[in-house]
Amino acid sequence: MKKFGRIIVFGLIILMALMVYTGCQGGTSGAASGKPTSPQGRLVVGVNAMNGNMFDGWDNLSGNADIKNLIANYSTIVYTDDDRFIVDPVVVRSMTTTENSDGGKTYTFEINRDLVWNDGTPITAKDFVFSILFDNSPQIRELGTNRWVSGDVYYGYGAYNEGETKVFSGIRLLGDYQFSVRIAAEDSYGDPLFPFWYEITYSSISCLPLHVLAPGCDVVDRGTGAEITGPYTLELLQRTVDNGSTGYRYTPYVNSGSYKFISYDAGNNTTILEVNDKFLGSGPEKTKPLIKTLVLQMTDSATEIDMLRSGAIDLLTGLSGATNINAGLDLVDTGGFKSIDYARNGYGCIWFQVDHGPAQFPAVRRAIAYSLDREELVRQYTGGHGVIVHSRIGFAQWMYTENKAQLERELTTYNLNLQKATEELVADGWTLNSTGGAYTSGVRYKRLADGTLMPLIVEWFSNNLTPVGDMISTFLLANATSIGMQINRDIGDITAFYNALEGVGKRYNMINGGSGFNVVDSPWYYYQPDPEMFGDWNGNFIIDHDLNRYTQQMRNTTPGDYDSFYRSWLNFVKHFNQVLPDLPLYSDQYYDVFNNKLQNYNHNALYPWWAAIGEAWVFE
Numbered sequence: 001m002k003k004f005g006r007i008i009v010f011g012l013i014i015l016m017a018l019m020v021y022t023g024c025q026g027g028t029s030g031a032a033s034g035k036p037t038s039p040q041g042r043l044v045v046g047v048n049a050m051n052g053n054m055f056d057g058w059d060n061l062s063g064n065a066d067i068k069n070l071i072a073n074y075s076t077i078v079y080t081d082d083d084r085f086i087v088d089p090v091v092v093r094s095m096t097t098t099e100n101s102d103g104g105k106t107y108t109f110e111i112n113r114d115l116v117w118n119d120g121t122p123i124t125a126k127d128f129v130f131s132i133l134f135d136n137s138p139q140i141r142e143l144g145t146n147r148w149v150s151g152d153v154y155y156g157y158g159a160y161n162e163g164e165t166k167v168f169s170g171i172r173l174l175g176d177y178q179f180s181v182r183i184a185a186e187d188s189y190g191d192p193l194f195p196f197w198y199e200i201t202y203s204s205i206s207c208l209p210l211h212v213l214a215p216g217c218d219v220v221d222r223g224t225g226a227e228i229t230g231p232y233t234l235e236l237l238q239r240t241v242d243n244g245s246t247g248y249r250y251t252p253y254v255n256s257g258s259y260k261f262i263s264y265d266a267g268n269n270t271t272i273l274e275v276n277d278k279f280l281g282s283g284p285e286k287t288k289p290l291i292k293t294l295v296l297q298m299t300d301s302a303t304e305i306d307m308l309r310s311g312a313i314d315l316l317t318g319l320s321g322a323t324n325i326n327a328g329l330d331l332v333d334t335g336g337f338k339s340i341d342y343a344r345n346g347y348g349c350i351w352f353q354v355d356h357g358p359a360q361f362p363a364v365r366r367a368i369a370y371s372l373d374r375e376e377l378v379r380q381y382t383g384g385h386g387v388i389v390h391s392r393i394g395f396a397q398w399m400y401t402e403n404k405a406q407l408e409r410e411l412t413t414y415n416l417n418l419q420k421a422t423e424e425l426v427a428d429g430w431t432l433n434s435t436g437g438a439y440t441s442g443v444r445y446k447r448l449a450d451g452t453l454m455p456l457i458v459e460w461f462s463n464n465l466t467p468v469g470d471m472i473s474t475f476l477l478a479n480a481t482s483i484g485m486q487i488n489r490d491i492g493d494i495t496a497f498y499n500a501l502e503g504v505g506k507r508y509n510m511i512n513g514g515s516g517f518n519v520v521d522s523p524w525y526y527y528q529p530d531p532e533m534f535g536d537w538n539g540n541f542i543i544d545h546d547l548n549r550y551t552q553q554m555r556n557t558t559p560g561d562y563d564s565f566y567r568s569w570l571n572f573v574k575h576f577n578q579v580l581p582d583l584p585l586y587s588d589q590y591y592d593v594f595n596n597k598l599q600n601y602n603h604n605a606l607y608p609w610w611a612a613i614g615e616a617w618v619f620e
C-alpha cells in the first residue's frame with residue numbers, strides 16, 4: 001500500500017482512530033427541539049472519490065477515509081469538539097503513566113468490561129493488544145500494506161517488525177482487561193520521542209477483532225511481552241484480510257464504532273452504513289448517533305448540485321470553487337436547503353516530485369512559481385472565497401491566523417514575474433541549447449555534473465476532478481514556453497492520479513491537487529529523508545535535511561509550549577517557501593449545502609462532517 005498521507009483530505013492515517021469526536025458544536029443548522037430519542041431516517045452524502053478499500057493499509061480516497069472514520073473502532077483516546085484529547089471513559093476504566101529510566105514512558109490501561117463487537121463478541125484487552133501486534137507484524141508487511149508508519153515508537157519494535165522474534169517486548173497483556181504499551185526514548189531514526197507536541201496520542205490505542213482477522217489464533221504474554229500464537233501467517237491474512245477481491249479489506253462487517261458497514265456497490269459507487277446498536281457511545285457524554293442509515297454516494301462536481309436539488313443526495317460537504325459554491329448558494333436561496341461555511345484546513349497546490357528531472361532543482365520550481373498567475377487563478381477559481389498562501393499553510397491553522405502580518409512580511413510571494421523566472425533559470429545554469437551552445441530560443445538545457453545535457457522539459461499530471469488543471473494550463477503554459485521551459489500535460493482519472501502520486505508507472509515532475517491537514521497535523525513524517533518513505537508519506541520524494549530538522553523540532557516541542565512550536569513552524573514554512581516542494585495555490589473557504597431535513601449539523605474546519613453527523617438527526 002502506498003499510504004500517501006497528504007492527498008485530498010486526509011492526512012495522517014495512523015491517527016484516524018483518535019478522531020472519534022465528542023460533544024456538540026452549537027451552530028446554525030438546527031436547534032435541539034424535536035431531537036429524537038432513538039436513531040431514525042436516512043441521509044445520503046455526496047463524496048468526491050471512493051472505491052472498495054474499506055480498511056486502512058491501501059489507498060485512502062476521501063470517501064473511504066470518511067467511511068473508516070464512521071466505523072472506527074473504540075479507542076482509548078478521543079478528540080473533543082473543544083480541541084482537547086482526553087481519555088475516553090466509555091472505553092477506559094483507568095490509565096496510569098510511568099516515566100521509564102531510559103527516557104521513555106509506559107501507559108497502563110484497564111478497559112471497561114461491557115464493550116462488545118457488533119456481532120456480540122466481547123471486547124477484551126487482547127483485542128487492543130492484537131491491534132498493535134497486527135499492525136506492526138512482518139506478515140502485514142508481506143501482505144503488501146503498511147498500516148502503521150509510526151510503530152517504531154514502541155519499545156522492541158525493530159526485532160518484532162523484522163521477524164527476529166514473535167514477542168513484542170514493549171506491549172504487555174496484563175489480564176483479561178489490562179494491558180500496557182511502552183514508548184521508547186528514540187525512534188528507529190534516532191530521533192527523540194520525548195518531548196512530543198502530541199504526546200497524549202502515544203496512549204491512543206484502538207482495537208481490532210482478533211476472532212475475525214486471525215481466527216484460530218490467540219494473544220498471550222508469558223512475562224516478556226505479548227505475542228500472537230497459532231496459525232498467524234501470510235496465508236491466513238490473505239484469506240481473512242485480502243485475497244485480491246474478498247476479506248476485511250473490502251467487507252469490514254465486524255467493528256465496534258458508531259456505524260457498521262453494510263455494503264459497497266462498485267457499480268454505482270455507493271456505500272451503506274447503519275447504526276451499530278452495540279455501540280455504547282463516545283466521550284463523557286456517551287454520544288450516540290441519531291441517524292439510522294448513512295449512504296455515501298460518489299458524485300461528480302459537474303452534476304452534484306443537480307443531484308442535491310433532485311433529492312438524490314441530501315448533503316454535499318466541502319464545496320470549493322466559485323462555480324459550485326455559487327450554485328449551492330443559489331439552491332439555498334430557492335428554499336428547502338441550508339449552508340454552512342468554514343475555513344479550509346489545507347490548501348490547493350502543485351506537488352513537485354524532486355528525485356528526477358528538472359524539478360529536482362529548487363530554481364526550476366521557483367521559476368514555475370514566478371510564471372504562474374496565481375492571483376488570477378485564485379480569483380477565477382474561488383470567486384472571492386479563498387486567499388493565496390505562500391507556504392504549507394491552511395487558512396484555518398492557528399499559526400497562520402494569529403501571525404498573518406508577520407508571514408506576509410517574511411515570505412516570498414512569487415507574484416507573476418517572467419523576468420525573475422528567467423533570472424532563476426540563468427543563475428541555476430539553464431543557459432545552453434541542445435548542442436551545448438549558448439541558449440537563444442526554444443527549450444533551455446543545463447549541463448549536469450556527469451557532463452550530460454538536461455532539457456528543461458517538465459512532465460505534469462493533471463487530475464480531472466476539478467477545473468483547476470485547466471486554469472493552471474491557461475495561466476502557466478504559455479508563460480513557461482516564453483522563458484524556455486516546456487511543460488507536457490497528461491490528464492487522468494483518480495486511479496492514474498494515485499499512481500502518479502506514488503511514483504507508479506510514468507514518473508512526473510509536477511502534479512496538481514490539494515492537501516487537507518489533520519487536526520493532528522504531523523509534517524514530520526512527510527519530509528523524512530528515508531527513501532522507504534518515498535511515494536507514501538514523503539510524496540515529494542525529497543531529501544531536505546532542513547525541512548526534516550524544522551519539522552522534527554516541531555514534533556519535539558513540549559506540549560503546550562506554543563511559542564516554541566510557533567518558532568519552529570515559522571522556520572519550517574519560511575524554508576518551505578524558498579525550496580517549494582509544493583507550490584501553494586490557494587487556501588479557500590469551504591461550504592456544505594444540505595437538505596433541510598438534516599438538523600443540528602455543525603461542521604467546521606476542525607470538526608469533520610462525519611463527526612458532526614454524530615450530533616445531528618434527520619426528519620423525513
